[in-house]
Each structure stands twice: as C-alpha cells, then as structure tokens.
Amino acid sequence: MSTFGQFLRVTTYGESHCPSVGCIVDNFPPGIPVSEEILQPQISRRRPGQSSITTPRNEADIVSIQSGVEGGVTLGTPIAMVVKNQDFRPGDYKGSTMKQYPRPSHADFTYLEKYGVRASSGGGRSSARETIGRVAAGALCEHYLKLAHGIEIVAWVSSVGSIHHISPTAEYPCTSHNPKFLQLLSGVTREDVDKTVVRCPDPEVAAQMEKSIADFRDRQDSIGGTVTCVIRNVPTGLGEPVFSKMEAALAQGMLSIPATKGFEIGSGFAGTEIPGSAHNDMFIRNPAPVSEPKNGFAKPKLSTLTNNSGGIQGGITNGAPIYFRVAFKPPATIGLPQQTVTFAGESDGLLEAKGRHDPCVVPRAVPIVESMAAICIMDALMTQGGRRAAALTL
Template structure:
C-alpha cells in the first residue's frame, strides 16, 4: 500500500523524487472535451517555481510541464492524463554527508525506520519538490471548476507574528500577485518581506499562515460520514510539506463564542437563494457545502533546514553537530499559496464529479 493517490472520481497519483529524472502525476477521471494544453498548466507552475525571488530557494528549475497522454487535438479524451516535469538543476552532492545522520525535524529518521532505506538526495519523496506535480494536476481541476464559475484564491495572511488586516471581501488575485510575498495587504507585505530577508541573513527560517477562500461555491459538495468536505480538505492541506494546522470558518476562535454568537442565521436573498448571515461555518455544514464561500486557513511551520549549526545524532545514535547545506526556502509561504490553491481544487473537483453522479 502507498499514500501516493488522492481522490475517488477525480483521482491524482503523484510520482517522482526530488533529485530523480523528473516528477509527475497521473490524473484519472477528468471529463472529456475540456480544452487543455501545457500553456493552461504552466502559469500555475510558474507561481510555485523555485528561484523566482530572494525570498525563496534559489534552485533554478524551469518547471516546464509536458502532457504525455489523455488529450487529442487540444482536448481531454476522458482517459488518464499523464504529466511530467523534468528535474534539471538538482545538486545531489549537497546532501552526501547527510547519509550518516538524521537532520532535526526532517523525515530522515522516520523514513529510515519505516522502510529500512531512504533517498538522501533532497529527501526523495519527502521533498516539497513533489508538490510541483500536484500543482500541475490542480490546474486541470481548476479548469473543470471554472466551467461552473468556482474561484479558488489563496494568499499569505501571516508571516510569524506579522498579519494582514485587509478585509477578505477586498482580496483579489491581482493584489495577491502584486508582490513576492503574495500578501494582498501591500504595507504588511513589505514588513513580511523585510522579516523573511532578515531571517534568511541569520541562517534561520520562519513560518506563517496561508488563507484560502473559494467563491461561487455550489451547494451539496461533501459526503458524510468520513468524506465530509472539510475532512477531505484537511487531509489534502495537511499532506502539503511543512503544514501543521488546518482551520475552517471560526476554527479555534469559535471555542471562545457561545452558540447564539456562532450560529449562521439563514435568510433568503433578493434572488431567492438561501444564504446565511455570517460564515462561522466556513461554507460547510454537516460535512456538505452550503453555498457560502469556503474559508479556511493552513498553518506552515518554519523550514527544518537551517544554515546554522545544530546538534543531532548519527545513524548509531551518537550526538554530533552539523550545518545545513543546499538551497532552501527561508519561508515556504510565498510558494505554498499555489499549492494550497491546487490541493483545494483537487478536492473540490473530485466532490463536484461525485455530486454530479448522485444527481445525474
């Protein structure tokens, strides 16, 4: 058994290693007749691509995607779509000394204990490099969702203790993409950028929160009991490297309210649609979308690789000292934004197809 696949009707199987020849995925269940080319996918990968600013890893990968199957004459055929992204700028020698030790807060120890073997170069399957394939698959999912007007939009809400104050209603993709941090609050974005650069100079790293809103949501996505929409979203988000928390709607803040404050009161709008005053539910009730915007947050820890000396143990358990090498993000947040978008789209696309199967 392996955990390389996500989804039931819209199913994505991820493959490849950080320093292997390529990473990629196979997408099954995409409806036929959807216009799809590499040019449709590439803009999403460009957002995730390393080396795009001083705030992220300087590994220089073009991340050019190739569609190997599943399309003809620029349209999906309904058969499996295979996507490949070549690795062209790996430097495995940067990791050779790590074969003899376990890096703090990395997957070195756990992979070794589980499998009895591990890919030292770049962390192999545990590397965030594998998320490139998920972003490519997510681009296909977003094309399916766009047919019904669904918009997935993520942004950096916090870096460390620095938090955006911009109201969610004012946030647009153009604001998110207007700076390298991907924070729509321009003044706060400058503070975040300065903080990340300061942390990088210290050889340290910093975490934060990505927030996501999904607008124009249909009613009825999600399947109780174990496939509730928020449960599948949580699984997808917590599968992202460095993610450590998931909140939807009021999240943990809801624990400080009483029920009369927290309840989202139903009403009929001027178009006759049932809506709610407030959205503490985050767009999901009983595990099923209620038509309000999805609103959730994903917490990301500081990157584990520091350019500082740290203590650890070698394969024999003896204490040693080591210092990180290679090219790493001082903060994953800017590049995590398109990954959160993609994982949300994959879950929503799968549940949309499942809903259509029920109501066909």
C-alpha cells in the first residue's frame, strides 16, 4: 500500500526516475496557516547533492502545493504536494548489465516478481526518492504539532558503521541511564544536528563518521548506520491498544522507510540485560505545573523519575519524551563488481552498477525519520482527540 495512517491519511506517489514525486494528505485540519516556505526547509534537508558524502544527483527539490490550501490557510480538503524530478536519468539503468542482472540486496528482483514489470530504475518505489512525499507530509504535520501542542521532533545520526556517538559503558551498559544521553534527549536541537554534514551533534565523532563514509565512497563501497529520534512535549493518552500501540505505529512508520533493518524504543535491546528494579520507571508528582487543557489535552499530574519506557507504557503515551533508534543497512547499489545471475536465472554474471547513490544513507535519513514520526504522532493525536470530543458530547 502507498497510504499510511488511520485518521490522517498520507498517500505518496512516484518513482526515482519519473517526472515528479509527491503526496496527498487527507483529513488535515482546516484553518491552519501553511505555505511552501514553511515546508521547504525540511525537504531541503533531505535533498541529494548536499555534500561530498551524499549522492551527486543534483535536484533542487522545490515543493509546490497543488490543492487544499487557499489564501495561505488549509481548507480541510485533501492537500496535494508535488516535487519535480529534474536530474532524472533512466538511461543509467538501461545498460546491458543493469538491464539483465538484478542488483544484489536491492529490490530489482522482488519488484519484478511482484508486478511482472520492471521500472527503468529497477526497484521502482523502493527508491529513497519516494520519501520526498513523506517529508512534505511530515513537514506539514510537524508544523501543526508545533502550533497546537508545542511538540518538538529532533533526530540525529547516532552511529555510522562501528563508530557510535554514545556507546554503552561499564558504568552505563544501558544507554537510557547515561546522563550524557539523557542530556541530549532533553536539549538537542536541529541547529546542533545540522552543524555537521553527517548530522551528528558531536563534532569530534561527526568528523570520524564523515571520514569513514568518504573512505567507503572512495572504495566504491557503502556502509550503514543508525538514526536516533526524540519527540518532546507529547500529550498523554496517544496510541490505540492493542494492535495500534504508539510504539507499534512508530515501528511500522520507521520500518517502511527504505533501507531500514531495525527499530528499538526506550531502553531497547540493552534494557533486556538489566533487572526490573533498575528498569522500572518510578512515578513522581509532575514537577511542572499542571496547565489548563490546550486543544483538549492537559499536562498530567504524574511524571516518572526515569524514562526507560521511552515515553510509552501499555502502548499509550505517558507524557515523557518518546525516543527510539532506527537501523539503516548499507546502500545496496555500489560500484564494486558483484557476482550475480540474470533475471531469468540462465547465466552467471558480474555486475558493476551505474548511477548516482549515497555511500551511506543516514545523513539524509534524519529528516525522513522526523517526518514519519510527525505523521505517526499526528494520526494518533487526531484519533484520540476525536474520541475525547465524542465522549464530551454524550
């Protein structure tokens, strides 16, 4: 399916080498001030050609709102947004070897098996170019979340290969206990993240990551990494048990991003290695003053001393920051010769892939993760808001 969400519905369209890509956002609230200028910064953070460690494909990626907005205000009707592909080269994929052989670990083979038709770019919708529609929709949702609830979403590169921003230590085997990590969760900004081309907020570690990516690029190879994301000022009560828990919705959203291979929330896998007495988040009185309800949601009377749960308990948000980590594999398309066989399975061959590709996707994946987080939170927020509104009218 190319549509995501239960109440807020986001549909994306387009392939890597077609004339345009974009999205339609349905059920977005009316009366919200919106313009292309508000949405463009996040799309520009995703665009290719940003630095020497990203794909050299040169795209301006200028978003254009086609419907659902009039006089700078949303109408409540479907909002269509389009980004033109300018530097698309389907010919890069039509050479003799690229046409005959599936790229190892790419979607060329599986897309052909599913649809029986090959797109010029082989993997069709599996290309990261599809994510432009997600980022446009996510920027729109994030704008609303900030206006209506003061919600902040910040993601950053937390590892490239074996280089980690904050690694487990003997004292803090579980990162969710590490004061350095907790300080990052509470205060990191996008300005901090964007100070380095690799989008890691630690300049020293970022320099190591950048050098590693450049080394793989120069060898015509690739490398993977992880992106960590925090969502602050989230209202309580979001998430739909039992099959649409908040963490389940986030996991679905994140694992639908191309090249993702793993998702963990809160203490994650490291949390399995500590006892419950160290993992349980003890309740305390909320140190922040309980405010009047804002757009139907008020600050809770309780808070927690720690946040190993990652802001979600029983699939429902508890008001603490939500944080999670997403794993991205090394990009499948590399310049090194790779053994493969023809699509028909008739003969062996050696594939040296052509085209322009990222040696590591995580620097450009940061705004994509933020955007999918915004879509997930807004969908849950509108669902819970509808439930509360209906209850008040009974």
